[in-house]
Amino acid sequence: xxxxxxxNLTEIVKLIKNKxxxxxxxxxxxxxxxxxxxxxxxxxxxxxxxxxxxAKRFDKSPKLDTLLPGIPIAxxxxxxxxxxxxxxxxxxxxxxxxxxxxxxxxxxxxxxxxLLGKLNCDEYxxxxxxxxxxxxxxxxxxxxxxxxxxxxxGSASALTANLTPTxxxxxxxxxxxxxxxxxxxxxxxxxxxxxxxWGIVAFASSLDQAGPMTKTVEDCALMLEAMAGFDKxxxxxxxxxxxxxxxxxxxxxxxxxxxxxxEYRVDGMSKEIDKIWENGKKILKDSGxxxxxxxxPNTKYALPTYYxxxxxxxxxxxxxxxxxxxxxxxxxxxxxxxMYENTRSEGFGDEVKRRILIGTYVLSSGYYxxxxxxxxxxxxxxxxxxxxxxKKVDAILTPSTPTSAFKIGEKKDDPISMYLNDIxxxxxxxAGIPAISIPAGVDMNNYPLGLxxxxxxxxxQKILNIAYAAEKKINFKQSLNRWWEK
Amino acid sequence: xxxxxxxxxxxxxxxxxSVDEKKIEDLTKDLSSIFKFIEQLNELNTDKVEPLSSxxxxxxxxxxxxxxxxxxxxxxxxxxxxxxxQFYVVPKVIE
Numbered sequence: 001x002x003x004x005x006x007x008n009l010t011e012i013v014k015l016i017k018n019k020x021x022x023x024x025x026x027x028x029x030x031x032x033x034x035x036x037x038x039x040x041x042x043x044x045x046x047x048x049x050x051x052x053x054x055a056k057r058f059d060k061s062p063k064l065d066t067l068l069p070g071i072p073i074a075x076x077x078x079x080x081x082x083x084x085x086x087x088x089x090x091x092x093x094x095x096x097x098x099x100x101x102x103x104x105x106x107x108x109x110x111x112x113x114x115l116l117g118k119l120n121c122d123e124y125x126x127x128x129x130x131x132x133x134x135x136x137x138x139x140x141x142x143x144x145x146x147x148x149x150x151x152x153x154g155s156a157s158a159l160t161a162n163l164t165p166t167x168x169x170x171x172x173x174x175x176x177x178x179x180x181x182x183x184x185x186x187x188x189x190x191x192x193x194x195x196x197x198w199g200i201v202a203f204a205s206s207l208d209q210a211g212p213m214t215k216t217v218e219d220c221a222l223m224l225e226a227m228a229g230f231d232k233x234x235x236x237x238x239x240x241x242x243x244x245x246x247x248x249x250x251x252x253x254x255x256x257x258x259x260x261x262x263e264y265r266v267d268g269m270s271k272e273i274d275k276i277w278e279n280g281k282k283i284l285k286d287s288g289x290x291x292x293x294x295x296x297p298n299t300k301y302a303l304p305t306y307y308x309x310x311x312x313x314x315x316x317x318x319x320x321x322x323x324x325x326x327x328x329x330x331x332x333x334x335x336x337x338x339m340y341e342n343t344r345s346e347g348f349g350d351e352v353k354r355r356i357l358i359g360t361y362v363l364s365s366g367y368y369x370x371x372x373x374x375x376x377x378x379x380x381x382x383x384x385x386x387x388x389x390x391k392k393v394d395a396i397l398t399p400s401t402p403t404s405a406f407k408i409g410e411k412k413d414d415p416i417s418m419y420l421n422d423i424x425x426x427x428x429x430x431a432g433i434p435a436i437s438i439p440a441g442v443d444m445n446n447y448p449l450g451l452x453x454x455x456x457x458x459x460x461q462k463i464l465n466i467a468y469a470a471e472k473k474i475n476f477k478q479s480l481n482r483w484w485e486k
Numbered sequence: 487x488x489x490x491x492x493x494x495x496x497x498x499x500x501x502x503x504s505v506d507e508k509k510i511e512d513l514t515k516d517l518s519s520i521f522k523f524i525e526q527l528n529e530l531n532t533d534k535v536e537p538l539s540s541x542x543x544x545x546x547x548x549x550x551x552x553x554x555x556x557x558x559x560x561x562x563x564x565x566x567x568x569x570x571x572q573f574y575v576v577p578k579v580i581e
Contacts, residue, residue, distance in 0.1 A: 099561045192541050206541055235546050304524045315501060322502075324574050329567035336577045341504035353503055354516060357494070360501040361517075374527055376537035381530070383538060415516055416523055432541035457543075 004029045005162035009071070009219040010246075012165050016062075016069050023055040023062070023070030026165075030072055030116060034163050039144075039484035042158040044077045044135050045085050045118040054114035066112035067226045067246075074164035076155045077118035078125055079105045079210070080199040084115065088201040089123040089133040089151075092327045092347035102199025103231045104168065104210045111226045116164055120154030123349045124318065125175055125203045127151050128421045131412055132351040139408070140183060141480050142447055146405040149179030149421075155213050156183040161484070166214050166223055170200060172207045173306055174401075174425025177437035180213055181400035181450030184439040184478045186220045186467070187213045189425075191457045192432035193238035196231035204313035205236075207306075207429040217438060217468040221245035224460060240458070248461055251469035254288030258466070259393035263299035264424060266402060273399045273449055276441035280397055280451045283473045284466065292393050296385040301378050302427040303419060308362050308375035309430070314352075315359025321347060354415065383431045390456045395463055398424050400437040400450035424452060434460050438467045439476040448478065489518045 004012065004026055015021045031048045051072050058070040080086045080098035087093045105115070122132040130138040130153025140148040141161040148157040152169025156179035159167050169176040171189035180187025188211045195210045202208065212223030225245045231237040260281060265274070281291050323329030323343030330342035348356070362371035389396065402423055411418040428435040433454060440451040451470070455463035491510050494517065498505040505513065540546070559572060568575040 096565055099558055099565075100555075232547075232549060236542055238542070238544070239547075298530075301527055301530060304526045307520065307524055308527075323567060324576055325562075326565035327567070333577065336579050337502070338504075339577050340502045344502055345504040345506075348503070353505075354513070354520075356501050356503060357497050357513070358517065358520060361493075361497045364497065364500060371524070373537055374532060376539070377532040377535040378527055378530060380535055380538040381532070383541075416519055419523075 005033055005165070008215040009166040010216065010222060012071065013069065013222070016071070017064050023058040024052065026070065027051050027055040027072045027116070030164060033161065034117065036485045037161070037163055040139050040141065040157050040161055041136050042120055042138055042154045042161070042163055043074070043117045044087055044089070044120050044154070047084060047115050047117045051114060051116045058112070063112060067222060068108060068111040068113035071113045071165060072116035073108060073113045074116040074119050074158055074167055075105055076121050076152050076167070076169045078121055078170050078201045079168065080201070081105055081115055081118065084118065086118065086201065087135070088125070089121045089135060090348065090352070091134040092321050093201070094134070094328065096326055098199070100199060103196035103233060104200070104227050107227055107229060119158050119167065122151035122153065123352050124201065124314070125151040125170055125172055126314070126351050126355055128174070128178060128418050129406070129411065130154065131408065132349055134349060137408060139484065140405050141484065142183060142405060142478070143445070144483050145407050146447065147182070147408055149182035149405065151175040152179050152213060156180060156185060159183070159185050159213055159215065161480070166212065166219055168210055168223070168227065169213050170208055170210050171429065172203050172310060173429050174422040176211045176213055177400050177425050177435060177450070177452060178422060180437045182405040182448065184448030184476065185213060185215060186217055186436065186438050187211065188220050188224060188436040188460070189428060189434060190224065190228065190460060191238070191434045193236050194228050194458065194460070196229070196234040196237050198231055198233040202317040204310040205317060206313060207310060217464060217471045218246065218249060220436065221249045221464050238458070243461060245461055245464055249468055250465050251287070251472055253284070253466050253469045256289045256395065256462070256466065257292050257393040258284050258289050259292050259294035259389055259396040261294050261296040261299065261389070261396060261398060263296050264398040266423065269399070269402050270443060272441065272443040273402065276449050276451060277397070277399050280440055280470060283470050284397065287469045287473070289466070294389045294393060294396065296389060296427070298378065298381045298385050299427060302382055302430055303423055305375045305378045305382065305430060306426045307358065307419060308371050309379060311355040311359035312363050312372050313359070315356045315363065318352070318356055323347070379430050382427055386431045386433060395466055396454040398452045398454065400424060400452040404443045404445065404447035404449055428454055433457050434463060436463050436467050438471055438474070439478070440474055441476070489514055489521055
């Protein structure tokens with residue numbers, strides 16, 4: 001058999017179900033790759049021994065009527081895993097061991113999967129390049145000097161490098177879709193409330209959503225099916241019937257209307273991105289969809305809105321890190337207040353501190369109306385733009401990112417240019433709607449570029465179907481020289 | 487709104503994050519450029535817009551106030567940076 005780790009999740013699940021491979025053999029193959037991950041730096045915590053034990057346990061009495069039978073999965077280190085260290089990429093949580101399991105990971109384990117390890121990410125998911133992690137930056141398998149995107153950068157790299165057959169990330173402003181685009185993989189941010197937030201280290205609670213990161217659209221449908229579902233422990237979880245995304249996946253998209261928003265053609269966007277966007281339109285048209293020009297007039301205000309709302313929520317959420325109940329505590333300080341101030345100064349990295357300060361400021365007395373309230377009004381306008389458009393179209397097609405993967409260090413000292421990378425992904429989070437990024441081509445350096453399909457609330461099936469149809473015709477293939485193993 | 491050093495000191499006090507004197511300069515510069523970017527929103531007239539209060543279409547649920555886990559005091563205390571028997575320990579707050 002050819003190298004099992006090169007196969008996609010759907011193929012692997014089939015091999016397990018047909019008893020052509022055992023979970024132990026499968027797990028060993030991935031661990032072999034993981035042990036050569038040093039240069040990529042994808043893993044914060046490896047769980048190889050436990051994973052092997054779980055694989056053996058599965059093989060002894062295999063339960064094959066599940067969605068993910070005997071599948072080892074490494075997850076972003078933002079999901080709390082019972083008795084396995086969960087750091088959120090921060091010094092603050094370097095030694096934090098949760099005593100409970102997040103709902104999303106628990107859902108995966110209930111479908112037969114088990115934990116392979118915890119993947120690197122930007123600190124508290126705040127970043128677009130995985131360079132803010134306390135555990136060091138992650139490299140993109142496509143080329144040694146490039147970032148994998150962020151914040152789910154470790155997840156995207158691990159998937160691309162065949163260190164895990166599938167993975168999960170979280171997306172607050174693009175943290176699943178942007179790294180997916182940078183690595184040539186598929187990433188989906190579900191409708192706000194579809195996947196439980198319980199047990200995920202909180203960043204901005206009205207924007208955070210967990211979602212799958214996979215090699216194919218079919219894998220993505222399968223993973224979403226395993227992850228999604230009502231959870232009474234999350235007060236914003238939507239109570240609706242579970243959908244069979246993988247069973248209902250079809251490339252028949254005849255008659256669907258696809259919107260093209262002119263505001264997504266931004267200054268300085270490369271020709272290649274324009275080209276893959278045009279090609280995407282053509283492919284969907286050839287598949288029987290109708291292309292419709294639409295307008296989302298407040299698009300340019302999405303990013304400034306996001307940089308009020310997200311830091312405001314982050315400053316509230318991260319107030320809990322006081323060095324008392326869990327996490328890092330500074331040894332310096334003569335009284336309680338000084339202990340707090342030193343703990344938070346030494347425990348958080350620069351980007352996290354920057355965002356806490358922005359958030360504190362926009363919520364502070366005298367400035368709340370000018371910033372936070374203003375932002376919530378513009379957020380409503382951005383949501384209205386989408387609501388209006390979805391009266392005319394079934395889905396919206398845009399590029400996923402304004403550039404391909406950039407160089408390590410290139411944007412590190414310029415927060416605004418870093419933030420601009422999320423220009424196409426952030427509006428979706430503000431509106432609480434679903435979107436998927438699929439690989440759609442390469443630029444002149446041969447670096448992957450993604451296209452994004454945005455859907456109506458709870459229309460994951462529809463965007464998956466459109467993505468499935470597009471994927472077949474785009475036929476994106478990537479060959480890596482596995483430089484990190486040399 | 488311009489951000490100056492005094493403002494940075496004030497916000498960091500509110501956020502309970504001590505900021506190194508050496509870093510105040512850089513922070514002032516970064517936050518000034520970020521706020522300049524954010525203030526693009528002032529171009530928009532929002533007088534007649536209601537602020538978004540929830541992204542969900544349904545109201546938040548209430549649940550019964552009942553105990554569904556517990557009895558893990560020691561396990562939870564294991565994550566504490568400083569403890570004494572079943573208590574968290576903090577620097578002295580009363581003389």
